[in-house]
Amino acid sequence: MKATAEKIENNKVKLKFQVDAQEFEKALDKSYVKNKGKFIIPGFRKGKAPRKLIERYYGEGVFYEDAFNEIFSDVYWRAVEENGLEPVDYPTVEEIEQIGSGKDLVFTASVIVKPEVELGQYKGIEVEKVEYNVTDKDVEDTLKRVQERYARWVAVEGRPIKEGDMVTLDYQGFVDGQPIEDGSAQNYTLEIGSRSFIPGFEEQLIGLSAGDEKEIKVTFPEDYGVESLKGKEAVFKVKIHDIKEKELPALDDEFAKEVSDFETIEEYRAHLKEDLERIARNRAREQMEDQLLSQVVEAAKVDIPDVMVEREIDIMLGNFEIGLYYRGLTLKRYLELTGISKEDLRAQYRQEAYTRVKTGLVLEKIARVEGIEVTQEDLDKELEELANQFNITVDEAKERFAESVERRKDEILVKKTIDFLMDNAVIVDKAQKTQQDDQQGDVKAENGNESTSQQAVKDTTAE
Structure with missing residues (x-):
């Protein structure tokens, strides 16, 4: 099998295939074996007529379509691998130029592939520092919510x-x-x-x-x-x-023992504070990551195929539908209650879907450029975190979660790439950033005044 790839549009590739006659002949034989029982030939029991006789009765091309389908998937994926393509949609057969018993099979197909990303600046990005302080009131409010649950x-x-x-x-x-x-x-x-x-x-x-x-x-x-x-x-x-x-139950040591693994209410309070501080750190980190990613993604250039955006919308709608199910609603009922169409709902998701796709492509390109990969050490670390989360041993976590962690390689790679970007970002305090902006404004004003003075000199000279 020979296959050549030619880029015909930004994200569209045309593939030309030449499949050896012997390979296509094997596909015809397979098609015959699979379908011979469908044909009735006088003098033969059903399914016993020779291939050549069936072809004579029903036409030489009677097995062509099925043989082509039999062979297409195999030769297509071989061509994709050989040419290093990354398809994002199903291929389309464009033209069958030659087909027949004893002939090479020659045809063309096209496919939309993953677009190239032109990165902008992604190192040294300024990110405004975000902090959330956990107060005693936050701890008491959380404790009261727990108390309410046990009322x-x-x-x-x-x-x-x-x-x-x-x-x-x-x-x-x-x-x-x-x-x-x-x-x-x-x-x-x-x-x-x-x-x-x-x-x-x-x-x-x-x-x-x-x-x-x-x-x-x-x-x-x-x-x-x-x-x-x-x-x-x-x-x-x-x-x-x-x-x-x-x-409401009393907030005492007995309450702490009932709702937690701690012996005293003060130990439980300390635990709640630690938990709130962890949540606050994660929240602050996520907001700083959002700041960073929006700048990195904005700076990159990429021509995203519509099909990638539509597929992302499909995923988002699927997740939305699952959420409705747990609230006792179907998507159909939701659309009836809100008075919007499914097309309207898809349109509402389109911009977010576009941003998600672009973000994924940009992070993937950065990971490739910087040589960021998921190692066995990374997978082991995930298992350790799961073990701590579920209060089990690492061996138990491997037994329960090894396959799911393996499937989450893409998520782990994204996390590592974002960590890399954060490590290479410049975190500035809000006051510091305001001061820098003011200084830049002063410099611009001075430059503007200088330009005005220079222009005045030019005007005077001209006079």
């Missing part, structure tokens, strides 16, 4: 509903005197103050007691998900069954 609801008697209570009630909604479809429930549980119901509904329950019944008037928001209810006034008949209040 229990206790039935109350002898008092009406107040903010923060959990209420069990029946309700039925009406618009213009007609029952609202799916607008009723029995023994519905509602936390007062959660703002999970129609605006104004929860507030009107405050002051009611167990056993009370009431008609509540509300107005559906203009942006409500059901078109027929937008902006409509409604009446809900409610009946209160029971009221519960939240009982």
